[in-house]
Amino acid sequence: MTSSQKPKGLKDLEALNFGYTSGVAFFLCTGAGYWADQKWGTGFRYTLIGVFVGIGVIVFELWKIIQNLNDPKHKNK
Amino acid sequence: MSAPESGSFQLSDYIMHHVANSNEWRLPFNMHVSLPEYVSLHGLMTLLGAAILIILFTVFYKHNSRVPTGLTNVLELGVLFVRDQIVYPFLGEKDGRKFLPVFCTFFFFILTLNIMGNIPLFATATANINFTAGLAIITFFLMTLGGLFKHGPVGFLKLFAPSGVPVPVLFILAPIEFIGLFTKPIALMIRLFVAMLAGHIVIAAFLGLILTFGIFALPIIILPVAISGLEVGVAFLQAYIFTFLSALYLGQILHPEH
Numbered sequence: 001m002t003s004s005q006k007p008k009g010l011k012d013l014e015a016l017n018f019g020y021t022s023g024v025a026f027f028l029c030t031g032a033g034y035w036a037d038q039k040w041g042t043g044f045r046y047t048l049i050g051v052f053v054g055i056g057v058i059v060f061e062l063w064k065i066i067q068n069l070n071d072p073k074h075k076n077k
Numbered sequence: 078m079s080a081p082e083s084g085s086f087q088l089s090d091y092i093m094h095h096v097a098n099s100n101e102w103r104l105p106f107n108m109h110v111s112l113p114e115y116v117s118l119h120g121l122m123t124l125l126g127a128a129i130l131i132i133l134f135t136v137f138y139k140h141n142s143r144v145p146t147g148l149t150n151v152l153e154l155g156v157l158f159v160r161d162q163i164v165y166p167f168l169g170e171k172d173g174r175k176f177l178p179v180f181c182t183f184f185f186f187i188l189t190l191n192i193m194g195n196i197p198l199f200a201t202a203t204a205n206i207n208f209t210a211g212l213a214i215i216t217f218f219l220m221t222l223g224g225l226f227k228h229g230p231v232g233f234l235k236l237f238a239p240s241g242v243p244v245p246v247l248f249i250l251a252p253i254e255f256i257g258l259f260t261k262p263i264a265l266m267i268r269l270f271v272a273m274l275a276g277h278i279v280i281a282a283f284l285g286l287i288l289t290f291g292i293f294a295l296p297i298i299i300l301p302v303a304i305s306g307l308e309v310g311v312a313f314l315q316a317y318i319f320t321f322l323s324a325l326y327l328g329q330i331l332h333p334e335h
Contacts, residue, residue, distance in 0.1 A: 021260050
């Protein structure tokens with residue numbers, strides 16, 4: 001199948017998994033921070049870092065999806 | 078369907094029995110089959126699903142027929158759908174041809190198990206997180222090993238460094254991209270598990286209302302029937318979404334420029 005035969009709007013479906021991906025990313029990062037705090041007895045320092053990294057991952061994923069959807073090549077498909 | 082009239086009846090236990098894994102296969106007319114310890118109900122369903130697929134594609138699929146008819150036609154329709162709508166658009170024809178068997182297996186296997194979950198007598202293996210984790214691990218290894226073979230170790234690591242980004246920003250972006258390698262398969266795992274589990278819990282909860290309130294709640298039977306119809310659609314949709322997203326993630330690794 002050539003690229004001209006690609007089904008229209010297929011790329012839009014990439015946004016489908018954003019909710020799950022962001023939830024998992026936040027949970028993983030925060031969970032890793034919480035685990036580190038429990039292991040080394042450092043209060044909530046690493047949990048807080050994990051929260052910010054998790055938010056960073058979510059924002060980055062969202063930015064990628066928006067960039068992709070606004071891509072002029074994508075719009076012309 | 079044990080004794081709702083008994084004093085010890087717990088609605089939550091009744092609901093969870095219909096969705097949780099066990100070593101007991103409940104058949105119609107109150108018959109039970111006790112399974113051996115090494116195979117659970119969902120494990121048995123997985124084996125049954127695999128057996129159904131093997132029989133379908135070996136016995137009923139007519140390889141030599143010039144014009145496909147009957148079941149061969151239906152199976153070919155599914156294979157062509159996976160090939161033309163999912164695999165080739167993301168992986169291209171060259172790579173797509175190599176990976177097509179994996180994605181066809183994903184699609185047909187998940188679809189078979191999802192549909193089996195809607196048939197009385199069977200259970201939903203895809204509502205078991207261990208099963209969906211197994212599928213997600215296959216996707217993870219496809220992504221990592223596929224990327225390593227295609228780009229080599231250095232090229233694979235470069236995938237986590239987006240081009241045109243200043244070096245200081247890379248120190249932030251590269252770990253975030255690397256985390257994405259793990260979050261995507263985990264999200265796939267949770268999506269399939271939750272979608273299949275939730276539908277069954279909703280149906281069982283509505284049926285539980287009838288068990289709790291008796292004849293007065295009988296009109297509510299319309300809702301589980303309607304949701305069961307919806308579940309058939311969900312069975313197809315989730316099989317499509319899992320295969321589609323797996324192909325998308327593999328395509329992002331194999332062809333990052335697109």
